[in-house]
Amino acid sequence: MCGIAGYYDPSEPASESRVRTMADRLAHRGPDAQGFALIATATGEVWTGDRAKPRAPFDLALGHRRLSIIDLSDAGRQPMGSADGRHWVVYNGEIYNYLELRDELAAKGHAFRSSSDTEVLLAAYREWGPAFLERCNGMWGLALWDANRRELFCARDRFGVKPLYYAYGADWFVFGSEIKALLAHPRVMRRPNDAIVYDFLALKLIDHTNETFFAGIHKLPAGHTLTYRPGGAPEIRRYWDVRPAFELESEPGVEQAAIARFEELFTDAVRVRLRADVPIGTCLSGGVDSSSIVVAANRLMFDELKLPRTLVGDRQRTFSACFEDERFDERRFIDEVIAKTGASSYRVFPSGERLWDELPAVVAQMDEPFSSTSQYSQYNVFRLAKESGVKVTLDGQGADELMAGYPGYHSVFLATLVRAGKLLAAGREAYATWKLTGRGRSAAELGGRTLYGLLPAQLTTPIRTALAPHLASRTPEGRSLQVIDRDLEARFAGRRLDWIAERSASMHDLGAKLYADVFQFSLPGLLRYADRNSMAFSIESRTPLLDYRLAEHIFSLPLSMIMRGGWTKWVFRRAMDGRLPRAVQWRKDKMGFVTPEAIWFAQGKARVAELLGDPSASAGYLDAAAVRAQLHRPPSGMFYTDLFRWYILELWMRQAFSTENPA
Secondary structure, three states, X not given: OEEEEEEEOOOOOOOHHHHHHHHHOOOOOOOOEEXXXXXXXXXXXXXXXXXXXXXXXXXEEEEEEEOOOOXXXXXXXXXXXXXXXOEEEEXXXXXXXXXXXXXXXXXXXXXXXXXXXXXXXHHHHXXXXXXXXXXXXXXXXXXXXXXXXXXXEEEEOOOOOOOOEEEEOXXXXXXXXXXXXXXXXXXXXXXXXXXXXXXXXXXXXXXXXXXXXXXOOEEOOOOEEEXXXXXXXXXXXXXXXXXXXXXXXXXXXXXXXXXXXXXXXXXXXXXXXXXXXXXXXXXXXXXXXXXXXXHHHHHHHHHOOOOOHHHHOOOOEEEEEOOOOOOOOOHHHHHHHHHHHOOEEEEEOOOHHHHHHHHHHHHHHHOOOOOOOHHHHHHHHHHHHHHOOOOEEEOOOOHHHHOOOOOOHHHHHHHHHHHOOOHHHHHHHHHHHHHHHOOOHHXXXXXXXXXXXXXXXXXXXXXXXXXXXXXXXXXXXXXXXXXXXXXXXXXXXXXXXXXXXXXXXXXXXXXXXXXXXXXXXXXXXXXXXXXXXXXXXXXXXXXXXXXXXXHHHHOOOOHHXXXXXXXXXXXXXXXXXXXXXXXXHOOOOOOOOOOOHHHHHHHOHHHHHHXXXXXXXXXXXXXXXXXXXXXXXXXXXXXXXXXXXXXXXXXXXXXXXXXXXXX
């Protein structure tokens, strides 16, 4: 796990000092070592600082900051070149199946000087070309110079666990692991992206496109490659996709085999992610996902002895965020998992007092705005892991999007069944969901959402548009629209209507909604938060539930194995039979890493009022008078989420575009 940066620019000689400055912005991602390479793309000559600098016309620079995880020796340092010097790579990530690939490549005649996965990656590219990515199981953002093809080949892993950003012009190209590295290059202008800011304010969307909050800076989509040839434009291609092929019901006799296959793939996903030469721990929230990882990791660490005791100690280390307020606390479930495994439990109690002091640092780490105080809790968990001496953690991202883990999926599933004519099945499922999730208002809300999901987009769009003025002071959406600058709203109102139509189209198709949430509306933002929060403390975060083999298996299953009897993630829960404590395995509630926002905002009331009383940096985006009016309204519903969004935007604008803070 590392930080990478680089650029191509023939207008002036490539500079070690310039690429070093870019890489230094990523020092938190790689505190263990650094390396640089200057390349003359016309002649293939390379300089890495190991000899006197020749007078070659260098126009490509590669920079790397290393977090040593596998092969801690200097043999694993980057940029890494092939033996003939024709290929050079900088790489951020891990190839978990590198041992198997290494054996396969050695049988084909490749020799290895190190035990690093980076050298395996380089050899795999030389053997199979860009198609080597299809053989890799892991996470990555990489840039590889191929002198034979005279092109820079970049790639991002299938789900986008690891980031890769880029900017380009007519004859230049800049890339890096984080936006802050790109902004250190003079070619990259620091300008806000008005459309993305509007989406954040009006639609509560984040990381939903390949644009960023900075105009002209893009992120490479998950599962895509980018090829840049000097003087040309980047060519982007998808190399992997997985579409839900859901049938509604399973064939007789196949369920047990499917559950067993799930358990097999899940266990192996955890097993290969335990490969490291440094201490490993696990994040534990108390939900099904993280608890299952802790249980599986514990068995592999100790019963099957997959890791040296020097790396794990006598007990597995787990890290959790807890709260004194029982409405937000999951310690009763965490305790069940700890009792089951005997793992060590490290716990942190994030506080509102520290939140307001530390938010500027979190915003700077994220590079772009974020949407809730949950990210601050995660930030605290990784800080705790760092303080305990752990360098790698296993985390549970992805299961909710792959297996319909959020409560809102219930109504989509019911609408899917109804539209398919499965009325009896829909009735049974509705009754089971009603009993499981609550009665009264929950039943009415479930029915209303289901009916809404059955309406075609041609009706839902005008309905929401017509109701918006009447609900302006009663709904989060209405409050958001009230505070948006009128000129901004006039410019981008069409984006809101397009989004309503797009989301409406998936409200009666569970497969389509899961796909959209995995690759667009939910998971991309969560992965950015996890990457930045973990890397803030030089920790590599690994996600077993996003193993592509497991995802392909899940998306091949019938819907009745994803949701059943009101239970989300049904196949996952069944695969954990006898392994998880039943109180965790069959939890009815879904907390979703929530925080006591109302308490925290009460503690920071003066700070919030001071910043939002004069939202000068976000002028042109927020209506200052409307924001001040909202500050004096009694809080209700999602008020604090809206308030936090406005606060973060103003704080981010002051950081990103202040003349006093150009960094």
